[in-house]
Amino acid sequence: MSQIALPLEQKIPPGQGGYLVTPANEDIHCQLQNWRDWAHHTLILTGPAASGKSTMAASFAAESGGLVVDDARAHEDAEIFHLWNRANMEERPLLLVSEQPVPEWGVTLPDLKSRLAASLHLDIGAPDQAMIEGLLQKYFALRGLTISDDALRYLEKRMVRSYDMVRQLAQKMDSLAIASRKPINLGIAKAALDHFDDGDEKVEI
Known part of the structure; x- marks a missing residue:
């Protein structure tokens, strides 16, 4: 079976059951x-x-x-x-x-x-960079949204590498984007990550 190609605009190949395949899994x-x-x-x-x-x-x-x-x-x-x-x-x-x-x-x-x-x-071990990127892209693609490349690069270098953190960050970015009426950009990514680092401290987005 072939490995999923990123970015997410390319569909998951048949036979992979809707889940992403990277070197991590x-x-x-x-x-x-x-x-x-x-x-x-x-x-x-x-x-x-x-x-x-x-x-x-x-x-x-x-x-x-x-x-x-x-x-x-x-x-x-x-x-x-x-x-x-x-x-x-x-x-x-x-x-x-x-x-x-x-x-x-x-x-x-x-x-x-x-x-x-x-x-x-x-x-199943910790997600690698390709998995984190793919999961975030998939989360927002299912909602008809996209996440900017600079936001992905920022998160990949700084976030805790865990599946639960990917999920929590995606949900937080989603809620921040809705509240601010802005796309999922670098500012949203920084604000979401700061939320988990420092609690509910307000960050300019």
């Missing part, structure tokens, strides 16, 4: 495409909020017909154990999704512990 994307090769037909996907896990899972389910358990930590041991066995018996892929790594799930069933330990584990 390219290995995970490839593994989701190669589900036939999973050890024990199971993949455990972990990562922070807003990192695209649910969108990836939905795309995987549509393309593979596999089983998906979102927020796997919240499910009973017996349920996960049954699904793991079913996946192996039917040779049908099982994707377990969680924000927390397996050691934090509180699994007490010994047989399930051993099965999860033998399964493939992947964790």
Whole structure:
């Protein structure tokens, strides 16, 4: 599968399920495409909020017909154990999704512990520059807006590299642009970032 090209005016290629693929998550994307090769037909996907896990899972389910358990930590041991066995018996892929790594799930069933330990584990790391740029462009494109190149460069050099911060900054810039009736420009980007650095201090935009 091809990697998304930026800027966002170029549409996401079919088969990428509506999520962006950059070097930050390219290995995970490839593994989701190669589900036939999973050890024990199971993949455990972990990562922070807003990192695209649910969108990836939905795309995987549509393309593979596999089983998906979102927020796997919240499910009973017996349920996960049954699904793991079913996946192996039917040779049908099982994707377990969680924000927390397996050691934090509180699994007490010994047989399930051993099965999860033998399964493939992947964790979504921090977004890279291309991911941050693509996510911000996508957020505003869906609202019929654009973000200026100098605003993107400013944020990429100074912001905390996390998916949640991308989401929070996008929402803050959106609200500031509406309030000031201005486009998403460098002034808006500075004001949004200053909001998270210094609280609600007023900044000229």
